[in-house]
Amino acid sequence: MLGATTMKAVVIREPGGPDVLEVREVARPEPGTGQVLVKVEASGVNRADLAQRLGRYPAPPGWPPDIPGLEFAGTVEACGPHCRARFEGNRVMGLVGGGGYAEYVVVHEDAVVPVPVGLSSAEAGAVPEVFMTAFDAVHLQMGLVAGETLLVHAVGSGVGTAALQLARAEGAIVFGTSRSPDKLRRAEELGLDAGIPGGEAPWPVEVLTRTRGRGVDVILDLVGAPYVAGNLSVLAERARWVVVGVTGGAATEFDLRGLMRKRASITGTVLRARPLEEKVALARAFEERVLPLFEDGSVRPVLDATYTPERAREAHARLEENLNFGKLVLVWE
Secondary structure, three states, rough: OOOOOEEEEEEEEEOHHHHHEEEEEEEOOOOOOOOEEEEEEEEEEEEEHHHHHHHOOOOOOEEEEOOOOOOOEEEEEEEOOOOOOOOOEEEEEEEEEOOOOEEEEEEEHEEEOOOOOOHHHHHHHHHHHHHHHHHHHHHHHHHOOOEEEEEEOOOHHHHHHHHHHHHHOOOOOOEEEOHHHHHHHHHOOOOOOOOEEEOOOOOHHHHHHHHOOOOOOOOOOOOOOOHHHHHHHEEEEEEEEOOOOOOOHHHHHHOOHHHHHHHEEEEOOOOOOOHHHHHHHHHHHHHOOOOHHOOOOOOOOEEEEEOOHHHHHHHHHHHHHOOOOOOOEOOOO
């Protein structure tokens, strides 16, 4: 049994493949001014964790460099100095800059949100990173509204399934691409209006056919370089294109005149490195506008599989092989 000053965590032994992950006993964090100590029940697994494990995406200053994990769900166990304690003893979820694969995390009290009524710990662990990312990118930054058309690349991913549901709840039309026919079928069960084969398939032609040549109003790009030329061809007049992931590659060339002719815009975004003030603002907007959608059943977490921390290697391997539909989550006992 661990002592009061230690905890279990999944640690990156050295940069490398999934086998470098191991469970160790480490020092337990203590909440500072305005922070809460959360006993973690579930930790979401994300592609950023894979990049950190490989040594390509270090944690921001102030976060554990060798413990991955960007999101958590659990119960507030203690509060630091000058904390209002509005969540003490309650179930919460939220984002961290790192260290989420652990039995405890500390986070500013204003950066957490309540777990929606009816969600299990595992389901709650599947929410923060993907739903906050999708909400911030598609709704707060791109301003998607009812009646517009959204194109989601990698629609079967965690962010993809979240964006699909949020957009449908807003009243938007949603197209999605994936290399997997099974993922497209499952996305259609979530409300996808049109599943379009991605990869080398002529997806831009199908998008233009389905929109009668008009194109789409918003693109949520989780793939990057390979889809740039196609994206330019399917932008509607004054369309907005937001890049959230570059799993297919980050570098390419494209003709800027395509953006100019359509008076379109392209934006890049990340959450991890944002200052606390911006994360707090996002948490409050998310609590106000998105949590009610979970409670009335308009949206739901898409949970692919759960793992014990000792099986974190398996979770990373599954994500690397693109076998998941929705989220992978580590569950702490």
